[in-house]
Amino acid sequence: MTAEQTPDPDLASRRLAAESLAKDDPTGWFEELYAAAGEGKAVVPWDRGGAHALLTEWAETSEFRGDGKRALVVGTGLGWDAELVADLGYDTIAFDISPSAVEAARQTHPDTKVDYVVADLLNPPAEWRGAFDLVVEIYTVQALPIELQPAASKQVTAQVRVGGTLVVIAAVRTEVDGRPVSDDVVQGPPWPLTRAAIDAFAIGDVRLIQLEKQPSPSDPTIYRWRAEYLRD
Template sequence: MHDNDPPSPATADDDPIGRFERLYADAERGEAVVPWDLDRAHSLLGEWTDRTRPDGSGRRAVVVGCGFGRDAEHLARLGFATVAFDISPTAIGAARRRHPDSPVRYETADLLDPPHDWLGGFDFVLESMNVQALPAELRQRAIPAVGRLVAPDGTLLVIAAGRRDDEVVEGPPWPLARAEVDAFAAGPLTPARVEEIVAPDGGLRWRAEFHRA
């Protein structure tokens, strides 16, 4: 893994969305551990913001599948007016309790059916390690759904585990092939930079930046 790269849920069932709420609820009762419960932003996000030094002043950001809020808090510290959402109400409740004085707006929401005013509403959109946790039919819907959140002149940053085109995996998670990463460039989005990163464990990671003209 790439230092603080979190795994996705390790089991699949007939409810690939509901299993996230079950995991967070079990963790709340002390019956499970959320493997991506870390106290710092994802390293590939931190490296990117260190390099690009984005100024969030007067700009809106959204974090897809925010969990307990580690990436959202990072963006808020950069000055972004940040919305962070998750499909799990238990995760959102925990995020609010963990960050009681945070300026981040934590919301329970569904990427595939977001509030209408979120569409095209954010100058910076972060999708980190979420889409890969979905089976193929949901990934095909989720990838363009992420892009629809990006405002004109906005940026989408995608962080994901990767696989080679000829590599077969049994998930979850289902690391993304290059074609799936490229598919984020839908509609008005165009790729600015796609990085193929080899993690210390030898696995492949993607960090891809897209802009909306």
């Protein structure tokens, strides 16, 4: 098979996303993709087979230890980041809007201590509000259309308890002459985050305490944000 004939692993996800967005259902395609992947008919393009490198680095260099404190992992996918958080000693809940993703996470980590649950970031369980010492959000807000992102980031922040930490990892919106390209130019998903979108997680008592912009090891033209916030 020539390179031109090699199937594009992202093709199924792009097609499902386009169909879902055309039906004004911006999140329906996640379940369709995970279900198709479970039947071997698609691949999950963001499955890294391990925790995100920037989260791993953060865990190795920070003093964070769970010691039974509570953590929430947003849009957990196959659960690799949630497993790392649980290994730090956090009593961890990890959620995803896709029931097939949650099932796949449980199957991928059969001995897990993580509580994998189905939930919608845009309408999370009321009892989660302000209940977590650590909240980790990686690539979920950017997977939602730009008009939904303010509501999504607000909900991410809302789950952090007083004294708690929020870690956000996201792709950086493409910049031209140091300025992010405008919303209407971005052909998502994903819809990478601007600096303003990173600042939007800092609501009320939650403030941004550290922000890094790092190139991707696989493609140095792509940058990722790693942001850490604290609720005073």
